[in-house]
Amino acid sequence: MILFQNGTLVYPSGSRSADLLTDGEKICRIASHIDPPSGCEIVDCAGKLVFPGFIDAHTHFDLHVAGTVTADDFSSGTKAEIAGGTTSVIDFGTAYPGETLNEGLDNWFRKAEAGCSCDYGFHQTITEWNDSISAEIPDMIERGASTFKIYMTYDTQIDDCTILKVLQRLKECGTTTGCHCENSGLIDALREEYAADERRRKVSSHYLTRPAAAEAEAIGRYCHLAEVADEPVIDVHLTCLEGLEEIRAARRRGQKVYVETCPQYLVMDDSLYDNDDFDEASKYVCAPPLRKKTDQDALWKAMADGEIQTVSTDHCSFTIAQKELGKDDFRKIPGGMPGAETRPAVIYSEGVSKGRITKEKMCELLAENPARLYGLYPKKGVLKEGADADIVILDPAAERTISVKTQISKADYAPLEGMKLKGAIDQVYLRGEKVAEDGRVIKENRGQYLKRGLPEFF
Secondary structure, eight states: EEEEEEEEEEEEOOOOEEEEEEEEEEEEEEOOOOOTTTTEEEOHOOOOOOOOOOOOEEEEEEEEETTTTTTTTTTHHHHHHHHTTEEEEEEEEETTTTOOOOHHHHHHHHHHHHOOEEEEEEEEEEEOOOHHHHHHHHHHHHTTOOOOEESSSTTOOOOOOHHHHHHHHHHHOOOEEEEEEEHHHHHHHHHHHHTTGGGOOOOOOHTSSSHHHHHHHHHHHHHHHHHTTTHHHHEOOOOHHHHHHHHHHHHTTOEEEEEEEEEEEHHOOGGGGOOOOOOHHTTTOOOOOOOHHHHHHHHHHHHHHSSEEEEEBBBBBOHHHHHHGGTTOOGOOOOOOOOTTTTHHHIIIIITTTTOOOOOHHHIIIIIIHHTTTTOTTSSSSOOTBBBOOEEEEEEEEEEEOOOOGSSSSSSSSSTTOOOEEEEEEEEEEEEEEETTTTTEESOOOHHHHHHHOOOOO
């Protein structure tokens, strides 16, 4: 048994000074004061915040993409996550064209055999649609991969006709899908234009050919398809005010649209692409790309106002050498950045400590909301008797500086190199066992598979 004393327990509805007792893998008691049971370990949390374990519902580990494989597999990726206070991840399994959904999910289970240091689950990506794929949706739900992903761009994209059919089927099954929303045709036309001259070798061509309008149009189209299907939907990695306006319009029509954003869209902007040093500028290539500072401000306010429900990483890491695959053609730069181990601390430092959001809102965005939306609540995402003892202790007074020198991810750069953080993750407990301390993983491969239930449409 472990007794966490004198800390401030954080909930979306408010925070309270209380003691918390764990027994094995579960939280067994919460009270204003708990006398230590005989033989119990005591953790003094005075002056510190006690959060439920954070959930990252958007990762890409061991993903074959852009002619290469992401730098982080499940072993290194989940170590990075747990070190930073994330106790559960949901990665995107993929059934590629010609594969069944069950075959695709089997492949991701094999990838996870590399070892996981936090608990893990899978969404299932749908890349084609037919009667057989439709018939497998209940199989995915039964196996715990209970939510899905579709793309409106890339070679895994599906067309509008297929999207509507997918949404109609998921409504029948009581679940939903996230969507990568960008207008593929618009992007392709701009990319062909920019690749026809000297702009082919400019990293800045990446963001100039993926404008906010391409994202906003796709979000609007996705929402209208969901309107016809009468299906709640999720927009993943929202980057811009223009896209947010499309979501607001859908909500005014009475639709349920859930929104995720990522730290990179809150603290980085598109000026980072305007650098003649390819290796430096290409570090920030991701899709959708970084936007304007005005978009950052809009996203922070939307988070504070409850218009954005979750903050995930979209962790999709590459090395500088891998980014150089696109040195002669911006279209070939692998898109994605690391961010697994810094998300909670960045959101606290840039959000809570700067007064943009409250600590309660942080708990909602990083823990309770993703747990509810992705079928994990109340096992995960909340400090509650009977819940898993996933506990994160954050020291608001501590200061850290982000550096590749202390990074666990196998990416050989840190996108936020040199950022000074106010507040740091002190200790991390996974199902009642301390697994990380002061940014170091002290116990590896303790992760278990999360067989998730159906989403809660709150």
